[in-house]
Amino acid sequence: MYVETQKLEQKMTPEEVSFVEKYDLLGCIQCGKCTGGCPVTTRSDLNIRRFVYDCLQDHLEELSKKPEIWDCTTCNTCAIRCPKGLDPFEVLLGLRSFEVEEGNVQPTVRDALESIFNNGNPWGKPRAKRCDWMQDIEGVEKVKIANPGEKVDVLVHICCTACYDPRIIPLAKNLVRVLEKAGVDYGFIGEAESDCGSEVRRLGEEGLFEMLVEDNTELFGSYDFDRLVCISPHCYNTFKNEYSDLITKPVMHYSQLVAELIEDKKLVPSGELEGKVVYHDPCYLGKKNNVFDEPRYILGQIPGLELLEFRRSRERSLCCEGGGGKMWVESESKQERLAEVRMSDAKQMGANIVAVACPFCLLTLEDAMKVKGFEEEMRVADILELLGEIL
Amino acid sequence: MHDIFVLAEHRQGELREVTLEMMTLAGQLAEQSGGKVTAVLLGSGVDEFAQKCAQYADRVLYVDDPIFENFNAMAYVPALAQLIEEQKPHLVLIAHTTQGVDVAPALAVELDAPFTTEIIEMSLEGEKPAATRQYYGGKINGRIEFKDSDVYLVTVREAAVPAGEATKSGEVQKVENPLKGEAGGRRFLEYVEAAVGEVDITQSEKLVSVGRGIKEEKNVPLMEELAKVLGADLSGSRAAVDAGWLPTDRQVGISGKTVKPKLYLAVGISGAFQHVTGIKGADVVVAINKDPNAPIFQYADYGIVDDLFKVVPALTEKLKEVK
Amino acid sequence: MNIVVLVKQVPDTSDPETEVIIDSTGRGIDESKLSFVINDADNYAVEEAVRLKEKHGGEITLVCLGRESANQVIRMALAKGADSAIRLDDEKFSYSDPITTAKILKTALDGLDYDLVLTGCMASDDGYTAIGVALAKMLGLPHAAMVKSVEVIGDNKMKIGRELEGGLMEMNEVDMPCLLTIQTGINEPRYASFKGIREASRKEIKVMDLAATGLSEEEVGEAGSKAVMAQYSVPEVGELAEILEGDASETSAKLAEILKEKGLV
Numbered sequence A: 001m002y003v004e005t006q007k008l009e010q011k012m013t014p015e016e017v018s019f020v021e022k023y024d025l026l027g028c029i030q031c032g033k034c035t036g037g038c039p040v041t042t043r044s045d046l047n048i049r050r051f052v053y054d055c056l057q058d059h060l061e062e063l064s065k066k067p068e069i070w071d072c073t074t075c076n077t078c079a080i081r082c083p084k085g086l087d088p089f090e091v092l093l094g095l096r097s098f099e100v101e102e103g104n105v106q107p108t109v110r111d112a113l114e115s116i117f118n119n120g121n122p123w124g125k126p127r128a129k130r131c132d133w134m135q136d137i138e139g140v141e142k143v144k145i146a147n148p149g150e151k152v153d154v155l156v157h158i159c160c161t162a163c164y165d166p167r168i169i170p171l172a173k174n175l176v177r178v179l180e181k182a183g184v185d186y187g188f189i190g191e192a193e194s195d196c197g198s199e200v201r202r203l204g205e206e207g208l209f210e211m212l213v214e215d216n217t218e219l220f221g222s223y224d225f226d227r228l229v230c231i232s233p234h235c236y237n238t239f240k241n242e243y244s245d246l247i248t249k250p251v252m253h254y255s256q257l258v259a260e261l262i263e264d265k266k267l268v269p270s271g272e273l274e275g276k277v278v279y280h281d282p283c284y285l286g287k288k289n290n291v292f293d294e295p296r297y298i299l300g301q302i303p304g305l306e307l308l309e310f311r312r313s314r315e316r317s318l319c320c321e322g323g324g325g326k327m328w329v330e331s332e333s334k335q336e337r338l339a340e341v342r343m344s345d346a347k348q349m350g351a352n353i354v355a356v357a358c359p360f361c362l363l364t365l366e367d368a369m370k371v372k373g374f375e376e377e378m379r380v381a382d383i384l385e386l387l388g389e390i391l
Numbered sequence B: 001m002h003d004i005f006v007l008a009e010h011r012q013g014e015l016r017e018v019t020l021e022m023m024t025l026a027g028q029l030a031e032q033s034g035g036k037v038t039a040v041l042l043g044s045g046v047d048e049f050a051q052k053c054a055q056y057a058d059r060v061l062y063v064d065d066p067i068f069e070n071f072n073a074m075a076y077v078p079a080l081a082q083l084i085e086e087q088k089p090h091l092v093l094i095a096h097t098t099q100g101v102d103v104a105p106a107l108a109v110e111l112d113a114p115f116t117t118e119i120i121e122m123s124l125e126g127e128k129p130a131a132t133r134q135y136y137g138g139k140i141n142g143r144i145e146f147k148d149s150d151v152y153l154v155t156v157r158e159a160a161v162p163a164g165e166a167t168k169s170g171e172v173q174k175v176e177n178p179l180k181g182e183a184g185g186r187r188f189l190e191y192v193e194a195a196v197g198e199v200d201i202t203q204s205e206k207l208v209s210v211g212r213g214i215k216e217e218k219n220v221p222l223m224e225e226l227a228k229v230l231g232a233d234l235s236g237s238r239a240a241v242d243a244g245w246l247p248t249d250r251q252v253g254i255s256g257k258t259v260k261p262k263l264y265l266a267v268g269i270s271g272a273f274q275h276v277t278g279i280k281g282a283d284v285v286v287a288i289n290k291d292p293n294a295p296i297f298q299y300a301d302y303g304i305v306d307d308l309f310k311v312v313p314a315l316t317e318k319l320k321e322v323k
Numbered sequence C: 001m002n003i004v005v006l007v008k009q010v011p012d013t014s015d016p017e018t019e020v021i022i023d024s025t026g027r028g029i030d031e032s033k034l035s036f037v038i039n040d041a042d043n044y045a046v047e048e049a050v051r052l053k054e055k056h057g058g059e060i061t062l063v064c065l066g067r068e069s070a071n072q073v074i075r076m077a078l079a080k081g082a083d084s085a086i087r088l089d090d091e092k093f094s095y096s097d098p099i100t101t102a103k104i105l106k107t108a109l110d111g112l113d114y115d116l117v118l119t120g121c122m123a124s125d126d127g128y129t130a131i132g133v134a135l136a137k138m139l140g141l142p143h144a145a146m147v148k149s150v151e152v153i154g155d156n157k158m159k160i161g162r163e164l165e166g167g168l169m170e171m172n173e174v175d176m177p178c179l180l181t182i183q184t185g186i187n188e189p190r191y192a193s194f195k196g197i198r199e200a201s202r203k204e205i206k207v208m209d210l211a212a213t214g215l216s217e218e219e220v221g222e223a224g225s226k227a228v229m230a231q232y233s234v235p236e237v238g239e240l241a242e243i244l245e246g247d248a249s250e251t252s253a254k255l256a257e258i259l260k261e262k263g264l265v
């Protein structure tokens, strides 16, 4: 043990002691493997090992004032690398919650959280418009909405971003086409659906997260389904791991379902795509939930594609900086964004397509592609979009 | 007699344009009702404004007193109330400006008159006014019905009618200051200009916002010039900020600032969702983009589909002309 | 320094895509698809009050005219630092015009001891921009509208800045007690966490109905109002952008004209 427990308890408030226990900080051996792997150190002063240490030494309130606590993308790298099995970055979420309780958050974060509370989505969009995306889907007359109590195999949760952001809506539409084509017994939730709470938790708003868990559990409880399928790895992770087993049915990411449909020959990728594709592992699918193979399997089944691999892939994949609430917290750093580094890597490999399986990755990487001026040579696409092109 | 009062508005040695607009509206209403237009001018040594008002009004009531050198609602309200009680106009029009909203509601209470604000349309049906104003940020209109009264009071949206021609030559009547003593509890101190360099785009009244479409940093001055003629501040998309063309605090969007200007002129911005969430409070959105399919046009009120490098210099010139 | 802040709950119609649908009476709107929030300017007024309290001490009382659902907004303001609240609620208050609304609000202030009254400068639903200034007159207080800076100077005096067109600030000295209508942007409102709001639910919200106001039925609502909204209508507006046609000199001339017409040049 690095720090003596007794000494600690003398100088700490009960609140601080429970913080230490909650994150198992005394288990840390200060080996530094966490910081060593942290991708944002190239653009931020964030030193995660140091935070774990300082939480045992300094007052948490003071630590929570450090701006770097907002630089963590919650990519999970530090957790994977920690030999003691800690989730070091969770400490930062705990510190963020101090700021949230004091009301000290950036206006962009405040607005996103208030919107989730009021509208069930972070984008300040009316709930009444949540299903507007369901119009005009090629070959689909009407998107099926599940009725509470009526049995469906697959209940689909649409990420708030896929409901409202015109750039992401095609993912939702293509998922419907896939489900229809494969004859899946599916149903969407409709206007009653709310934010999953993933980003809420990562922004440190614990109370609001608990409210969402309660509300969503009740909502899902009213439906009769065999599995819950999510478009976004962020929703998927939260429902699967952070709802304390309140959701009793299996939770899946769409890539898992699609891989199964292809394997079962219910979905046959028929058309052809041309080019070299490299798959970017979303942190919340890969590093957090070990879903590495299904997306690659799907891409491999699309005729005509040549599959490349990033040097940093799977567990070592480079974060795109889209998660951890970073949508609403701009980095001060003028250093190159990680997404730009990623796109440069892809270009060097000669990839024509960077494939993703996450709305946030799609946004950040496509943006980086434009910043880099690579539009002529390559594109970024979600696997659902690629499937949509060949259905 | 149907006398219509118009409160003249002036500041820092200038008669405000809105006064001419309101006298024009009053003239139109007077024609309907067969009444007369009276401009009420409270000022100090502003004979020149009285003359100007006389070109739009049948009569100008001019109170010339040092207490009115600078605007002070606590002086305006009692003075106007007394003038109105003496002169008994049928209708009083006040501009819905920062002066108007500081005066009119208190005046309405004092006069116990039917009162509504920021009307966009008005007519007189016989004795009675009928007015339309907007609700829910302009998403719907509402018709106001007034109860019978000897005098009605409304504030009028700026630019509700364009200022017409100067066709009248009214008489300027100097009247004694009806206000005895001081303005109650409030004293004017000074005007303070917004400090230069300290631009807070969330507070800007107009924004010229630039995106990746402007291509290079060396084109920023061209945009600044456009902003200058408009009296606008410069903001941008994340692309423009990332490229280092603008400082970080000028970024509009989900991870930047939410803005609510009266005018948002987007130049070479595609209109990504992360950007447009930041401009939902803008009144008038204008987009200049060479791509007719750019999403920004779905959020804009007016669009020009063309090369910005052609449009921006031309627009800057035209704006100088119409100014 | 004791402060009264007027707060209002409004439907959130800020998103351009949010439609406001007129109901069958023609005098109300369909609220079923709308979410309800604190009026934007009031949010800034609450924040300003909390900052003044943090600096000068005293208590903050919220006064709200609204239905029970408005408790949500009140609790949020309580969570941010207000101390107590009064909600005026009676069916009979509906259709009041702004002057009558001010008259109703006044009854809640009559029993209170305060040095300052703050309101938002405008409500985003009806947009009247009138209630604060009308209320000041009824209370016999000096007032200032569209206030964008506030500073207490000496005993019972404030130095305030009114934001005028074009960003110019008009500085005034105002004697306390006084009423100020607060402009958005005067500060950056803090966030009220979910836990904080839940804790604030324990604070009592006093409710006043018509009888409690001491006003008669004839003095409130439509009967007591002299300029009521009689009928909503849908304005004629184009859905999509009007694309200006022609070469650069033509389009820019057209745009310059439009901007001029709208008073934006």
Ligand SMILES: Cc1cc2nc3c(=O)[nH]c(=O)nc-3n(C[C@H](O)[C@H](O)[C@H](O)COP(=O)(O)OP(=O)(O)OC[C@H]3O[C@@H](n4cnc5c(N)ncnc54)[C@H](O)[C@@H]3O)c2cc1C
Pocket (backbone or CB within 6 Å): A322, A326, A327, A328, A363, A364, A365, A367, A370, B210, B211, B212, B213, B214, B236, B237, B238, B239, B240, B251, B252, B253, B254, B255, B256, B257, B267, B268, B269, B270, B271, B272, B273, B274, B275, B288, B289, B290, B291, B294, B306, B307, B308, B309
């Ligand atoms: C986590 C995250 C947060 C983000 N936050 C924000 C944010 O807060 N604010 C923000 O703005 N963005 C944000 N973005 C980025 C956003 O997704 C867009 O990438 C960005 O807004 C694009 O900027 P742009 O419109 O300037 O560039 P582009 O999308 O490249 O558009 C440039 C436009 O200029 C036009 N153009 C080019 N040349 C000319 C010419 N000669 N004449 C006329 N038009 C021309 C083109 O047709 C094009 O439409 C965020 C992205 C992510 C992933």
Ligand code: SF4
Pocket (backbone or CB within 6 Å): A034, A037, A038, A039, A040, A048, A071, A072, A073, A074, A075, A076, A077, A078, A079, A089
């Ligand atoms: S989660 Fe990722 S970004 Fe955050 S501290 Fe760990 S390694 Fe760094």
Ligand code: SF4
Pocket (backbone or CB within 6 Å): A027, A028, A029, A030, A031, A032, A033, A034, A035, A048, A049, A052, A078, A081, A082, A083, A084, A085, A086, A088
């Ligand atoms: S990797 Fe784990 S044990 Fe090592 S310093 Fe980080 S938190 Fe401590």
